[in-house]
Amino acid sequence: MTGPGFAARDLQVAFGGLVAVDGAHVEVPRGRITGLIGPNGAGKTTTFNACCGLIECRGRFELDGTDISRLGPAARARRGLGRTFQRMELFESQTVQQNVELSYEATLVTCRPTGHLWATRRERGETREAARAALELCGIEPIAARLVAGLPTGQRRLTELAMTLVGGFSVLLLDEPSSGLDSAETTGFGDILLRVLAERDVGILLVEHDMSLVSRVCEYLYVLDFGRPLADGPTADVLASEAVAAAYLGSETPAHV
């Protein structure tokens, strides 16, 4: 059921002298939700930024078997790598619908030389249709006309998810989508993720602190600790592992056993 997707190998990120990520290795095949967990400061968001090409790093990134390591962030997105942010990046002065439509338009811009200037009639129709589908999938059609700036966090997270889903990306990197959500909202968010997985041929990499969400939706987990890969495996095995518990609880046991 899983197919080729995204892979990051031998990832190294250093800020000045500080090595933030050292040797991380993540595979995100299509058709499954993969989790990336670790304590605060483990380098999860840094890994995401490196995967998207937003920061300089060493390592090799592949998307559906093609090397995308040398591409810039926009080019990686055009190849099918989508993401959300822990600190949400929305078009704050616009409505939910405009946010989603603009996100779709952004994927069309480089299709033709005048792509930055105007949309063709066909593209306008496509945009409306894609936005409607994404809004529906995330269940936020009722608030489509609201400005995102005033929305509660839960609906803003869903808007950002819709903005990412609308682009037709093959791999989605979701950065702590449940932070700021209450438990009912988190459950709802998990439902939507599972529905996305069932309906679309995508791979999802989920950075998450909420273990109930992780254990419910993720099939496979990677654990990072101080930028180093600590463990990986099927979710249940990893969560049962002592080393992982130790990393989270800060026990005296050396982390690299």
Added chain:
Amino acid sequence: MSWAPFIVIGLTSGSVYAITGLGLVLTYRTSGIFNFGYGAVAAAAAYLYFWLHSSCHLPSWVAVSLVVFGAGPVAGLLFELMARGLEGVTTTAKIVATIGLLLGIEALMTLLFGAQGRPFPAFLPTRSYQIAGVHVGVDQMVTVGLAALIMVALSVYLRSTRVGVAMRAVVESPSLLGLNGISPWATRSVAWIIGSSFAALSGLLLAPSTGLSPLDLILIVVQAFSAAAVGAFSSLPMTYAGGILIGLLYAAAEKIAAGPAAHLQWVQGLPASIPFLALFAVLLLAPSGRLREVAATGSVRNRPPAEVPAALRNAGVVAVVGLAVAVPWIVGLRLPIYTNALAMVVIFSSLRLLVRTSGQISLAHFGFAAVGGATMAHLTGGLHVPWLVSLLLAGLAAVPIGLVLAVPAIRLSGLYLALATFGFGILLSNLVYPLKVMFGPFGSLTAGRPRLGFVDGQHPKTFYFCMLAVAAAVLGVVLVVERSRLGRLLRGMADSPLALTVRGTSVNTARTLAFALSAFLAAVGGAAYASSVGFVSSSTYPWLESLVILAVLFVAGTGAVRAPVIAALSFTVVPSYITSARLVESLPMIFGLAAILVAMKPVDASSLKSRLSRRAAEWAPRSSSSPALSRIPGWNPQ
């Protein structure tokens, strides 16, 4: 002539720049507000001293102490108040606020003391001694010594006192503000007080050599900018070194300009351009990671314009169009002023596109207009190219310059872009305006008016309607752009460039297009303005006006048609109805003040509530466990 005297001069002026730069960096790093009005504080200090000493007959040491230890700290506390109002607003709003400050103080000085320069009484002894064959004045020694002393004292203060250590931590890493157990407000207030006193001192030290002239003193801020740039806007010792370096380079350029190459036009402009060149060099060549903005992302963003009911809006449109058509029969002799205002509508419209729609900033917009105006004059006056063709060609002439400015816009954002365009605007007016391709060294050019069949532009009413057509066409173009994909991309870029990038659109193209289009339209406006006033010269497009129009536009709102029209009316037409010359002179002050007030975050109920709850959270005891940990199943913090 030997180099030694120039080195003495360079060290002296460099020391003043160093003091200014130190204050600038200190306040910027602690408050996140880069004070474009910093030089205005220096100017105000010099004027205050002049008044205390010459009019109140205070002994000079009393006047100096009052200015540096009295007025400086008071100004600092006022800045702190302003900074509180600016917490969390966008970078653009912060820049506009400090520009408002610059304009306000400049206008106040001009109002009180006149724009004419006056000699400034030396307050330091000017006796000179021969040291190693060079005459060195006591004032020069004192200045150099004072700057060195200040650098040392500041270092000691930042290392040995509680507030100082906190401040140093914040200067090095602004996100630490508030994490160190000392109120961020206390740290920031002290920084503002120190910074303003430094500004006051540097004003006093500089004034004897520049004389009392508001604009010349305000420009010391540029030297401070470049000194700060050498220190990457963060390192205090490097800023000090940068100040000295700029002073030495300046002196070296003066020596070259006085040497055998003196007959060359550009060599004459070299000394005055040194600080800008240094600033550009840093902004364009420094690795972009070195230049980080402090508190760059404001939480208060552009709000969408309020929805107006369609009926009311249509009525408004009809009324405005009707009035615009009727103007020639209503305003009588003021018609040429209204015609000028139409050209300003075009310029404001281009600036609004860049600032409001695309969220970028330009402090050089009158530079684009000047290029358009000069081109228009050459084409219609000298070459007799048809009017409309000239207008379009004048617009095109500014596009390459817009593209040049797109380079810093791509590399830098927010504050550093503002700095780059600020420097660019002044450099353009110092170095390029006097060249033959523009206005020439001596003066003024004639720009023609349209003449085609029965259309005779020499007739004021006919010309008014030609200009009305141009303004309407430009507003139409902007409205079309706003509704096109480009408009949506630019608005999206203003909100979040990152959100566009991760969805496949690199924003560099959009940025470049915005600058090119805005430059084109501004130059069309400048060309129309040239045609309207008839004669153009360097003084038709002063660089300072680029700042004024930004402040005016900021106050005028956001609407694509409304804002440019309101801005042009208040900038061009309103002054002509004011009969009191003093009131007209004080208009920039009113614009400046209004800009500061508009830039400050409106204190509404919700922001007050969040501020209160934040205060409450600061006082509440910190919980020892992080919320993330408590979510691990089976883990109990007890």
